[in-house]
Amino acid sequence: MENKQELDLVVLSKVLKLAKPYKGLFILSITLAIFLAPISNIRPYLIGMMVDDCIFASDHECLLRMAGIFLLFVIAAAFLRYVFIYYSSVLGQSVIKDLRVYVFEHVTKLKLRFFDQTPIGRLTTRTINDVEAINNIFTQGVLTMLADILGIFAVIGFMLLDSWRLTLICLATLPLMILATYIFKEKVKVSFQRVRNEISKMNSFLQEQITGMQVVQMFNAEKQEAEKFRNINRKYTKANLDAIEYYAIFYPVVELISAIGLALLVYWGSKGIWNHTISAGAFVSFPMYLQMLFRPVRMLADKFNTLQMGLVAADRVFKLLEDEAYIKDYGDKEVSKLKGAVEFKGVSFAYDNKNYVLNNINFKLEAGNTLALVGSTGSGKSTIINILNRFYEIQNGSILIDGTDIKKYKLHHLRERLAMVLQDVFLFNGTVLENITLMDEAIDMETVIEASKKIGAHPFFEKLPDAYNFHITERGSNLSMGQKQLISFVRALVFDPDILILDEATSSIDSETESIIQYAIEKLIEKRTSIIIAHRLSTIRHADKILVLENGRVVEEGSHNTLLELTEGKYRKLYEKQFDQSMV
Structure with missing residues (x-):
């Protein structure tokens, strides 16, 4: 329990540090809370004075004067409350605006392995729901709790000033209120934690199902997936209902304790009036004091849970920010142009540091030449191009570009000189x-059209409504596979890379589009180093070098003609198999 409290304090201090750029707003909010405490809670005291000094004294001028003072305090309290709520909200929104950007920038730097292991829905929850919960720490947590606590002390101060006897009677039921509030706080805290965990699971499930809806419908799995969703939704609803149940119990209990306090107040207050130990003004004002005392105590439980949930969310966000699963950019070499010579020396790699998918890979690709990677699924072809781009760090060996280890290049400069055309083309909304252009302002329309014309894609784009201004829906769902491939190819060309990587770029398009791209490939690879992966071996016959991979090892290496001369060679078997299938 003590460790948990220490953790909460550490997380709270981290959250408050986020407000450092907005120190002025933070100080203003605290100052307003301090002034609000006496100004918003002086009304019962003023009413008591009006009763004793004005009404019972039949002093009309005194009554008008006190009514004016009362009205001024009401207006002042309303204005200060407005300013406090507004600027505490501005503070919270300013903090989470910066935090969202910080989280997003951090996530974009993480290793691809992190995304392989982390559900997208969970990241969405961290970036949106959890960050929004941190806003509540400012708007409904620390600042408002401070205002409520100061308000409680202000009320007790006015009560003692008015009548210490009635104050003691009112405070007699306060321990019961504090006990009920504490029990409620603990129960609801557990429920809210369950609610946030369940909504995180629901976000992950929905994101996965919506993304894979085509597969779900293709295999008539709607019923099974709907049942899974019903189970998740049932648990989420149960967690919410448990929290609602505690609220349903807590508020009537609070009303009961308040009624007991009021009954004691009326009973002992009446006696005080009869024996002249309590004034009529105090008797009138104390029911209002009682309400002002119990209301913040009651609300503190809810606000404490809001604070607690905000701290839980903040802890999850900070853990994400403290995750150093990103590629270390410790290189200092900056380049504006590469020759494009690539060399792998004894490279071994495992995604999980245990099961190696590449074993002692060695090859050398001269600048301006074309390398083709061939092999069955899982042989390591895509892994080679992923580690060349430094999406993952290798465990053994070294990768050189122009004789320099890729770790010595600044990451931005390295990736700026490489371009990839992926088989699974990802298009943004x-x-x-x-x-x-990926919103790169350095690439103008003329460059895009020129690149499109080079590969014969310009006529395709011109036929689209609004041509290059045609709006693509999420993941390019309103385009054909061929059109998406062409966009991906032009995207690679406009960045004018020194090393061009084609990851099975022609394996999912029709023969007409493939012939256009194939012509463009053959024309463009003369000017740059190229690495090509393709299942259809007919597309790589003119490659300068072909690597045949099997189980993460290079089993054959050479040109197309050289490898065909190997009677029992794997490449020859693959080529003959495809040739026979094409004949059929």
Whole structure:
């Protein structure tokens, strides 16, 4: 329990540090809370004075004067409350605005392995739901709790000033209220934690199902997936209902304790009036004091849980930010141009540091030449191009570009000189032009059109409504596979890479589009180093070198003709198999 409290204090201090750039707003909010305490809780005291000094004294001028003072305090309290709520909300929103950007920038730097292991729905929850919960620490947590606590002390101060006897009577039921509040706080805290965990699971499930809806419908799995969702939804609803149940119990209990306090107040207050130990003004004002005393105590439980949930969310966000699963950019070499010579020396790699998918890979690719990677699924072809881009760190060996270890290049400069055309083309929600340039202002329309014409894609884009301004829906669902491949190819070309990587770029398009791209490939690889992966071996016959991979090892190496001369060679068997299938 003590460790948990220490953890909460550590997390709270981290959250408060986020407000450092907005120190002025933070100090203003605290100052307003301090002034609000007496100003918003002086009304019962003023009413008591009006009763004793004005009404019972039949002093009309005194009554008008006190009514004016009362009205001024009401207006002042309302204005200060407005300013406090507004600026505490501005503070919270300013903090989470910066935090969202910080979280997003951090996530974009993480290793691909992190995304392989982490559900997207969980990251969405961290970036949106949990960050929003941190806003509540400012708007409904620390600052408002401080205002409520100061308000409680202000009320007790006015009560003692008015009548210490009635104050003691009112405070007699306060321990019961504090006990009920504490029990409620503990129960609801557990429920809220369950609610946040369940909503995180629901986000992950929905994201996965919506992304894979085609597969779900293709195999008529709607019923099974709906049953899974019902189970998740049932647990989420149960967690919410448990929290609601505690609220349903707590508020009537609070009303009961308040009624007991009021009954004691009326009973002992009446006696005080009869024996002249309590004034009529105090008797009138104390029911209002009682309400002002119990209301913040009651609300503190709810606000403490809001604070607690905000701290739980903040802890999860900070753990994400403290995750150093990103590629270390300790290189200092900056380049504006590469020759493009690539060399692998004894490279071994495992995604999990245990099961190696590449074993002692050695090859050398001269600048301006073309390398083709061939092998069955899982042989390590895509892994080679992933580690070349430094998406993952290798365990053994070294990768050189132009004789320099890729770790010595600044990561931005390294990736700027490489371009990839992936088999599974990912397109963003936006125009064709935006998907080609990726919002890089250095790439103008003329460059895009020129690149499109080089590969014969320009006529395809011209036929689209609004041409290059055609709006693409999420993941390019309103385009054909061939059109998506063409956009991906033009995207690679406009960045004018020194090393061009084609990851099975022609394996999912029709023969007409493939012939256009194949022509462009053959024309463009003369000017740059190229690495090509393709299942259809007919597309790589003109490669300068072909590597045949099997179980993460290079089993054959040579040109197309050289490898065909190997009677029992794996490449020859693959080629003959494809040739026979094409004949059929």
